Amino acid sequence: MSNALFVEVLLDQSLAKPLDYAVPESLQSQVKIGARVEVPLKKTLKQGTISGIKKTSKFPNVRSISRLLLPHATLSPALWQLAEWMSQYYACPMQKVVKCFTPPNIRKEIQAKLHQTVSLAVPLEEACLQVGKNSQQLEVIHALAAAGAPVALSELLARLGVSKSPVNTLVKKKIISLIAAPMADLSEEDFFSTQPKVLKEEQKACLSSILSSLEKKAFAAHLIHGVTGSGKTEVYMQAIQAALDQDRSAILLVPEIALTSQTIERLKARFQQKIAILHHRRSLGERSAAWDLLLRSEAQIVVGARSAIFAPAQNVGLIIVDEEHDSSYKQSDESPCYHGRDVAVMRAHVEKAVVLLGSATPSLESYANAQKGKYILNSLTSRATSAPMPKVQIIDMKTAYDKAGGFTHFSEELIEAMRARLEAGEQTLLFLNRRGYRRQQLCAQCRHVLKCPHCDLALTFHLSSQLLSCHLCLFHMSPPRSCPSCQSTESLEFKGFGTEHVERALHALFPTIRTLRMDRDTTKQKNSHEELFMQFRSHKADVLIGTQMIAKGFHFPAATLVGVLNADSALHIPDFRSGEKVFQLITQVAGRAGRADLPGEVIIQSFIPDHPILAFAAAQDYLSFYEAEIEERKLFSYPPFCRLIKIIFSGPDIDLVQQTAEQTHASISSLSLKGAHVLPVLPSGHAKIKDLFRFQFLIKTHSSQVLHAIAPLVPASSAHVFTKIDVDPLSTFF
Numbered sequence: 224m225s226n227a228l229f230v231e232v233l234l235d236q237s238l239a240k241p242l243d244y245a246v247p248e249s250l251q252s253q254v255k256i257g258a259r260v261e262v263p264l265k266k267t268l269k270q271g272t273i274s275g276i277k278k279t280s281k282f283p284n285v286r287s288i289s290r291l292l293l294p295h296a297t298l299s300p301a302l303w304q305l306a307e308w309m310s311q312y313y314a315c316p317m318q319k320v321v322k323c324f325t326p327p328n329i330r331k332e333i334q335a336k337l338h339q340t341v342s343l344a345v346p347l348e349e350a351c352l353q354v355g356k357n358s359q360q361l362e363v364i365h366a367l368a369a370a371g372a373p374v375a376l377s378e379l380l381a382r383l384g385v386s387k388s389p390v391n392t393l394v395k396k397k398i399i400s401l402i403a404a405p406m407a408d409l410s411e412e413d414f415f416s417t418q419p420k421v422l423k424e425e426q427k428a429c430l431s432s433i434l435s436s437l438e439k440k441a442f443a444a445h446l447i448h449g450v451t452g453s454g455k456t457e458v459y460m461q462a463i464q465a466a467l468d469q470d471r472s473a474i475l476l477v478p479e480i481a482l483t484s485q486t487i488e489r490l491k492a493r494f495q496q497k498i499a500i501l502h503h504r505r506s507l508g509e510r511s512a513a514w515d516l517l518l519r520s521e522a523q524i525v526v527g528a529r530s531a532i533f534a535p536a537q538n539v540g541l542i543i544v545d546e547e548h549d550s551s552y553k554q555s556d557e558s559p560c561y562h563g564r565d566v567a568v569m570r571a572h573v574e575k576a577v578v579l580l581g582s583a584t585p586s587l588e589s590y591a592n593a594q595k596g597k598y599i600l601n602s603l604t605s606r607a608t609s610a611p612m613p614k615v616q617i618i619d620m621k622t623a624y625d626k627a628g629g630f631t632h633f634s635e636e637l638i639e640a641m642r643a644r645l646e647a648g649e650q651t652l653l654f655l656n657r658r659g660y661r662r663q664q665l666c667a668q669c670r671h672v673l674k675c676p677h678c679d680l681a682l683t684f685h686l687s688s689q690l691l692s693c694h695l696c697l698f699h700m701s702p703p704r705s706c707p708s709c710q711s712t713e714s715l716e717f718k719g720f721g722t723e724h725v726e727r728a729l730h731a732l733f734p735t736i737r738t739l740r741m742d743r744d745t746t747k748q749k750n751s752h753e754e755l756f757m758q759f760r761s762h763k764a765d766v767l768i769g770t771q772m773i774a775k776g777f778h779f780p781a782a783t784l785v786g787v788l789n790a791d792s793a794l795h796i797p798d799f800r801s802g803e804k805v806f807q808l809i810t811q812v813a814g815r816a817g818r819a820d821l822p823g824e825v826i827i828q829s830f831i832p833d834h835p836i837l838a839f840a841a842a843q844d845y846l847s848f849y850e851a852e853i854e855e856r857k858l859f860s861y862p863p864f865c866r867l868i869k870i871i872f873s874g875p876d877i878d879l880v881q882q883t884a885e886q887t888h889a890s891i892s893s894l895s896l897k898g899a900h901v902l903p904v905l906p907s908g909h910a911k912i913k914d915l916f917r918f919q920f921l922i923k924t925h926s927s928q929v930l931h932a933i934a935p936l937v938p939a940s941s942a943h944v945f946t947k948i949d950v951d952p953l954s955t956f957f
Contacts, residue, residue, distance in 0.1 A: 229285060230254055231275035232262055235330060239316045242271075243280040245287045253291055257298030259325065261289045270330060272298070272321050294518075296329045299535065301573045308569055314934040314948045315559035323559065324533045328507040328514065340373040341390060344400045353398055359389040367399060376401070417492040419464070420457050420607075429601035433462045436577045436599070437469065437540060444568055446547075446589055446598040447581040450843060451814020454607025455581045459543050460493050462579065463524065467496065471540025471576075472523040476531055476563060478549035479775050480504050484753035486526055486545075494524065501527035501534055504749055529554065529563030532570060539574040542567045546775055547580035547589060548807055553953045560949040564589075583814060583845070584807040587856065590849055591863040606818075613785070613816040613823030615841040619832045620789075632720070632728045637786045637826045644784050645733065645765055649821060651784040653729075653768045654812045655722055656793065658742040659683035662719025664691060664702060671708035679911040685744065686723050696913045722768050725788065729766060741769035774812035780819035785812055787827040791834060796908075798956040799861045802836045806848050809840035860900075860923060862951070868922040868930060869952040870937055871907065874944040877916040883944045884918040890936045891922070899924040908957035915945070921955055 228251045231241035244262050246254050258273045263286050310320045347368045354360040362383055393399040436443035449455045463473040477486055480502050499513035499522040516522035517535050525534045529552045544564045552563035571578035593600035623634035644651050663681035665672045673682050675693035682691035692699040705712045722742050741755050759767045793805050817823015839848035857864050874880040884904045892901045900923040907917035940946050
């Protein structure tokens with residue numbers, strides 16, 4: 224048949240290899256690579272993505288595709304090219320990569336979320352006559368009459384405390400009207416308009432360099448190394464305006480969902496354009512609405528976490544990765560184990576766009592790329608306002624313990640500094656990267672630690688729920704009355720502390736103090752990040768206690784004191800990046816102090832106050848830290864002087880998992896690959912998670928070809944052993 228046409232389809236589930244399907248004549252003009260289709264497989268229909276188009280098929284009796292899915296599910300040529308690069312770079316089947324580009328709202332064909340409003344359809348007197356004495360219906364009618372305008376159905380039901388039943392009855396009687404319209408987003412709300420700020424000389428030079436790249440409409444990567452409070456956000460916004468002036472789109476990635484509301488508020492106050500917001504806390508309907516805005520080019524600004532890099536923005540001109548060093552950009556839980564920053568750089572390359580990587584503490588890899596000339600380096604060495612950098616002091620907690628006569632959360636210096644802020648009406652941030660009340664429960668007699676039965680992790684006691692909880696698998700239980708090991712009823716005790724304990728101790732010191740806590744326990748609900756952020760910024764609390772999420776980009780003008788509790792705990796993790804992560808965290812959280820007119824102070828509490836990493840962080844001296852760390856990386860041949868590949872094995876049978884890991888290790892070692900060093904098989908840092916035992920080994924290499932040689936030797940996941948290749952892992956221990 225001269226007009227026959229066939230397509231190769233990658234199914235969302237089942238087979239990893241594409242299957243051939245014929246294309247009906249009625250659809251031949253519409254099929255393209257990257258299009259989503261529904262196809263028959265045995266007796267069911269499956270969804271998939273077209274990965275190839277051809278005139279012939281070597282298979283007989285090829286079945287036809289059933290239908291093309293919604294046009295907005297189609298991957299553009301640029302996104303398809305990016306997907307192919309990801310598949311190759313991260314050694315991951317295309318089938319899994321395509322799932323990144325077709326999120327659940329697309330695969331499930333979820334329509335944009337509708338917003339239901341109700342209003343009176345007849346005069347009040349007539350409505351009252353029709354319903355008679357029905358109290359709930361009368362209540363609804365009077366509420367709508369008092370409003371005098373359409374009211375959101377959800378708001379009305381919540382305010383009156385009634386079910387939807389009286390509303391449905393009134394709609395049937397045509398007494399009230401129920402109208403469904405696309406839901407207004409946060410980007411639809413009104414904000415006080417702001418004008419571009421006057422830039423300082425360093426900001427001007429940075430922006431000028433970016434604008435020069437934008438004008439060329441060619442790929443360029445800029446690293447903006449700016450101290451905390453140096454005005455990187457203002458540079459971003461003026462660069463976004465330049466991209467919009469070229470009628471091109473801009474994608475802004477932020478590391479934490481908590482930052483999106485602050486970022487959206489700033490963007491909406493500056494730009495009149497609609498903003499597409501994409502992150503996993505949004506409902507599928509909300510994500511579909513944002514998707515539609517982008518495909519219709521009604522939104523040219525995208526804001527979101529790492530997965531927003533796959534958004535179908537049209538004619539992309541600018542991609543910004545804020546806090547580019549942050550580990551949140553790396554996906555490690557499932558394949559592909561991609562890094563949002565690196566994918567952003569490649570997408571900019573594919574789209575001939577400009578990518579900005581901004582951070583006060585750039586990753587060593589990014590700064591090394593700037594040193595080599597791969598990235599254009601822009602430095603902002605002073606704060607954008609007249610505010611000086613905060614005064615920093617390191618407190619020896621061994622001395623603090625001696626003065627207190629035992630354990631204490633707070634040194635005398637920190638207590639006095641907090642008291643001064645309370646009296647002055649200023650705010651304090653307390654940073655501790657541990658949540659919960661107590662870190663573990665153990666038996667003083669036999670030293671047995673209560674661990675999760677499913678994970679290799681001590682259970683954390685949470686005071687709010689009165690439960691011992693696992694932070695890996697969410698298992699929880701009530702604290703036992705006797706030791707499970709020796710049955711002693713007298714010797715169980717709690718050790719260690721988390722943010723809950725700090726909050727309670729703070730109230731014991733200052734009974735009238737108002738506190739907020741921001742950690743994973745207090746931000747489980749949708750919009751909880753935004754609510755806590757707004758409460759603290761509007762000064763409804765004197766102290767914000769939080770984990771690492773408070774260290775990332777927040778701007779609180781009245782926060783003049785930052786206390787870093789137990790700063791050195793992460794330095795003991797046996798990972799070559801431990802020092803870098805501690806430096807970044809402390810520098811970032813210290814940068815939250817004194818960002819406006821009031822001077823800032825930072826107090827770092829440590830048991831190893833002389834550690835060089837703490838000294839670099841206290842001085843906010845990135846360059847000295849970089850020079851010291853890069854020499855150590857070079858000496859031991861770690862990134863950026865090599866590439867790392869981590870092969871991970873997990874399964875319910877510890878012996879089978881270890882045996883599979885050892886066999887794979889032997890197969891790869893037997894290749895004697897030039898420029899590659901295969902390290903031994905070891906249990907992972909968390910040796911057991913969710914009843915699965917975990918082993919891993921690392922490969923150091925200087926050649927990109929090594930990955931292609933070893934990938935075929937890594938067995939595919941089975942029902943007994945799951946395998947995963949993590950290219951450029953952020954952690955070599957966990």
